[in-house]
Amino acid sequence: MNNTILFITAMSVSQAVYLFFVILLSNNSGKIKILSVLLVLGFSSYALSLNALTGAFQFGTIATFLCYVLPSIIQSITLAMIWLVIEDRPLIPSWLYTLLAADVLFETFVISTALFHAPLTFLFFISSAKQLLLVGISIYIILRGRKNDLIEMRLKVRIYILITLILFVIPILVTAFTNGKPLNPDIALLLSIQLFLLCLLVNIALLKFNPKANLQGDVIKDIVKLEHQDPALTKILDTMKQGKLYEDHELRIANFAAMVNISEVQLRKKINHGLGFRNFNQFVNTFRIEDAKSRLIENPDLPILTIAMDVGFKSISSFNTGFRAQTGLSPTDYRQQTTKSQQV
Secondary structure, three states, X not given: OHHXXXXXXXXXXXXXXXXXXXXXXXXXXXXXXXXXXXXXXXXXXXXXXXHHHOOOOOOOHHHXXXXXXXXXXXXXHHHHHXXXXXXXXXXXXXXXXXXXXXXXXXXXXXXXXXHHXXXXXXXXXXXXXXXXXHXXXXXXXXXXXXXXXXXXXXXXXXXXXXXXXXXXXXXXXXXXXXXXXXXXXXXXXXXXXXXXXXXXXXXXHHHHHOOOXXXXXXOOOOOOOOXXXXXXXXXXXXXXXXXXXXXXXXXXXXXXXXXXXXXXHHHHHHHHHHHOOOEHHHHHHHHHHHHHHHHHHHOOOOOHHHHHHHOOOOOHHHHHXXXXXXXXXXXXXHHHHHHHHHHO
């Protein structure tokens, strides 16, 4: 039995290492590559820990510590990866960095207590509850942006990621009820098989839908300056701009597709392939910010909040964030600098 578990462990680690090299050799950012390294270490450590828990072989103190800590922070690392890839965020927010740091410190305390002192049952339950909460947050992020996603490949990959997250609930629950005690070999075998299938599932998703593992988008083209040879794309841009449809903060891709008289699938492809946008909100917000830039200068006394609401944003915070991302300036700084340059 132990030899079987060890063999499946080696297969799982090989799948994780393959995924790591695919992403390492891709054109993704350094943050994504670092998170990929941590995920591979986490999954590999989890596979090795299953062998340790069955008594197949023993590690040194430090190796044992790492084999238990790294798998425990997989969910927070996964959340950070989903934030960068699924949410199309270029930066990890401070609250997520804080969460990652707190997760590492907490799991270090839990595992240290279990290894060097008497294991405390309630700590394992808290750890498991925390991991389940992170799984829930990750699932929420994957589901909430699905309707606005313009990348067909990513729409399909979301399903694979969702299945992977759900599958990982099982070992979390096992950890909660075993409290780090030796595992029954049959349970360890089932968990080893599950881990292998989980790693295999992720690799199949990449090979099938994204062989180059390009998890980030192309540079967004300037919709103001760009001249289009594609009549359908021209119609899309003209309909949005001339009808000022972007002012409706409830605008959805399905409604817009009906307005330009093309299928939703074709609309996604046109906006993504033709302009480089990865989600519909990003596309619409570009029009909103272009309009806001004009209003800020033409109406110097008009409150920024009023302008933000008038062009279609739901809140001043989302307007400020989008405006700074597109122009490099806050709305106030943009208004002041542009006004001064016009006066010179």
